[in-house]
Amino acid sequence: MIYTVGGIKGGSGKTTIATNLTVYLAKQGRDVILVDADDQESATDFTSFRHQSLEGELGYTAVKITGTELNSNVARLAKKYDDVVIDTGGRDTVSQRSALSVSHVYLVPFAPRSLDIWTLRKVENLIAEMSPFNPNLVCLTFINKADARGTYKEDTADLLRESQHVKFIDTPIGNRISFANAAASGLGVIEIKPTDEKAVSEITELYNGIQNALKTSTEKKRFTT
Template structure:
């Protein structure tokens, strides 16, 4: 499976989702490669932190690929690995479009209380433009960095439910310090000690929702 985690607004937590997805799949016994397609190299920084924390035991393969050649490179990598995760930047770039053209699943986190949700129309436009090149692409939106209080989460959810080119999944990730702390150490919340049970549960629910949405799309076809 080839996953791209993207969007066209920085600060939505794409790298946090990408790296937690990597570790989640590792724990399923999958052989994973994480492709850093972001010029800010956040996924590469995570790998450096992880190598230090785990004393050289990364657990997955990490590479950096950007530009229009990304899709051809990923197509070759997909023959050697069980899953490919592509972490893209927060802009509509050649790299992100190249990643979307080769992916099976396009994951777009939206953070409430920010301008993220106002980029929804631009994200949908990009998806519409890319669909002819990848008609089987499964596009999923969800809320990341959700505040436990206030009505922001539900207001954003309502807007995302109305989207036409991207499916909203109800599972969300909270704005928890454990996610920031784990990424800063090169770890997933699944590995962080002491364990944040709520964060782990949210991540597992999100991954289950993603798998269910992908399976449902496959059955409809």
């Protein structure tokens, strides 16, 4: 599978999702490569921290690729690895569009307090523009950095459910300090000690939600054809 984590607006925790997904897949015995396609190089920094913490035993492969050649390079890498996870950052870039042209899944996290309906529409426009180049792309959105209190999460979920271009999966990721603590050491939240059971459960549910959405999409395509 080729997963792209992206969007239009910054601050929604895309690198956190990309790196935790990479670690989660690797822990399932998958041979994974993490592609940093963001000029800010946050995923590369994460891998550097991980290299120091684990004395070089990353558990996955990491590369930096950007620009128009990203799709051809990723297509080549996908033949060698079980999964490719691409972190594209929070802007509409050539790299993100190039990644979407070869991806199976497009993951768009939204932070409740930063959600703007115009931002969602920009994401929808991007998907509509890329659809002719990759009609089988499965586009999923979910809530990230959710507060435990307040109605922000519910209000955001209602807006996301209305989208015709991205499927909302109800697997929110909380705004937990354990994610920041793990990232500072280049670790996934499933690896840190003491274990944050709620954070581990959220990452697990997100992965299962993605797989269920993919299964549903595949079955729907078989039915319609």
